[in-house]
Amino acid sequence: MSFLNPWGLLFAISIPGIIILYLLKPRHEDVIISSTFLWDRTIETMRANVPWQKLRANILLVLQILALALFTLGVSQPTIVGRGQKDHYIIILDSSASMQATDVKPSRFEKACVDIENIIDGMMPNQSMTLIEAASQASILANKTSDKSLLKAGLAQIKATNQSANIEEAFSLVQSLTGDEVNATIYLYTDEHYRLNDFYEMRYNTQIYNNNGQNRAVEWVTYSYNLDIPIVLSTIVNYGDSCTISVECLVDDRLVDVKEIPLAEGETANIYWDNISSDAQRVEISIIDEDHLMIDNKSWAVFSPPTSNKVLLVTSRNTFLEKALGLRRDLHLDKTTFDEAQDIEGYNLYVYDGYLPSQLPNDGSVILFNPRGDSDIITLGQTFKPGVVGLSSKTSYRDLTRYIQPEEIHIAEARSIEIPDWAQSVLDDGHYPIMMAGERGSQRIVIFPFDIHNSDLPLKPDFPILMQNIMEWMLPQVVD
Numbered sequence: 504m505s506f507l508n509p510w511g512l513l514f515a516i517s518i519p520g521i522i523i524l525y526l527l528k529p530r531h532e533d534v535i536i537s538s539t540f541l542w543d544r545t546i547e548t549m550r551a552n553v554p555w556q557k558l559r560a561n562i563l564l565v566l567q568i569l570a571l572a573l574f575t576l577g578v579s580q581p582t583i584v585g586r587g588q589k590d591h592y593i594i595i596l597d598s599s600a601s602m603q604a605t606d607v608k609p610s611r612f613e614k615a616c617v618d619i620e621n622i623i624d625g626m627m628p629n630q631s632m633t634l635i636e637a638a639s640q641a642s643i644l645a646n647k648t649s650d651k652s653l654l655k656a657g658l659a660q661i662k663a664t665n666q667s668a669n670i671e672e673a674f675s676l677v678q679s680l681t682g683d684e685v686n687a688t689i690y691l692y693t694d695e696h697y698r699l700n701d702f703y704e705m706r707y708n709t710q711i712y713n714n715n716g717q718n719r720a721v722e723w724v725t726y727s728y729n730l731d732i733p734i735v736l737s738t739i740v741n742y743g744d745s746c747t748i749s750v751e752c753l754v755d756d757r758l759v760d761v762k763e764i765p766l767a768e769g770e771t772a773n774i775y776w777d778n779i780s781s782d783a784q785r786v787e788i789s790i791i792d793e794d795h796l797m798i799d800n801k802s803w804a805v806f807s808p809p810t811s812n813k814v815l816l817v818t819s820r821n822t823f824l825e826k827a828l829g830l831r832r833d834l835h836l837d838k839t840t841f842d843e844a845q846d847i848e849g850y851n852l853y854v855y856d857g858y859l860p861s862q863l864p865n866d867g868s869v870i871l872f873n874p875r876g877d878s879d880i881i882t883l884g885q886t887f888k889p890g891v892v893g894l895s896s897k898t899s900y901r902d903l904t905r906y907i908q909p910e911e912i913h914i915a916e917a918r919s920i921e922i923p924d925w926a927q928s929v930l931d932d933g934h935y936p937i938m939m940a941g942e943r944g945s946q947r948i949v950i951f952p953f954d955i956h957n958s959d960l961p962l963k964p965d966f967p968i969l970m971q972n973i974m975e976w977m978l979p980q981v982v983d
Contacts, residue, residue, distance in 0.1 A: 597693035599668035606716025716795030717743035741766035818856035823961035868977035884919035917953035
């Protein structure tokens, strides 16, 4: 047997004190009386006043000593440590923005921290704990330790963030940590219901902190210019009960308008604000009413005067490319032929379709479609018929393919290209790259080794989306 709090045994010192109280008697006092005839029976009592005497059996003394002994054992927390497998608790704490809601007092996050700390305090010597924070990225604060001070220090490091929680990454981390371990018990402290058993073959317990608090949010603020006058668009979402929401617009910290927006439960409203001066620098859209999550009641946008990005399209004739490039209102598009394409500079973006200059311009980003010709930046190989197109497994340019479905793109013919050391394959058919991207010095370059006329790409909505993703990466934006 061992004791979790051996210092509690010091309370046993009080037991001799109780016994001494029964041994030590008060002294008698002298009293003058008229006769001792009636006081014979008091002799024994007088003898009892002797300070020290033999301890006699006393049921009250026994009960007091027994109560103090039980109290001493309770404070010292005796435990019996078995020889079996040790218990391992894995705690995943959701630190997302919604955990700051106050419908659970003092907040969802703080209540979860208190509950976890209570588990740490109650751990036995044969138990260990792993502490994981689930923010936008999962991280380990303490790994399989029985040190309570280390666990509490790790818990104190976790703070509620303004991000979303990547619960799947946290469970992926747990899976890699535990392996074949069978005595691990997983606890998820969060404010949402997750169904992850379909993805991870592990059982877990969920502690939900959510009293269905009221929450309204300014989810988005953006703007555009109309004749040099900014027009602001804000998106208001009601995550609570039906109500009327008071929304105010402040421009450069000056109140310019207030609107009352009736919204049903779960409803979204797009609100326009057009009484803004042309010299305004910043706009703040704010929900006046208080709710259980105040951090999403405000959103801002910083005005940037309209700019124009100069784009040069070098092609024999490609209507699809012209239309896709023309979707950006901040572009000034110039077109030229192959014969006139050499030694042209001064553009933010160069788009070469079926052409490859012997030397790329020194300024601006570059998009190459179906490159042909000799160049020092890429080496062209033989033609091939691509198979099923998919996202390359090791690419760091996944954002370029947002919202598209590459497996539904069919290409009749493409050209093999050796991937330069400054580029990565973004899309491939399992053997050859179908799209490459990279940074060569200060230039950002994207290469498509096929003629889009030999594919169904320009006939799909994926094509203009793909082009906008690429230009968003390459060109300065109107809205920061």
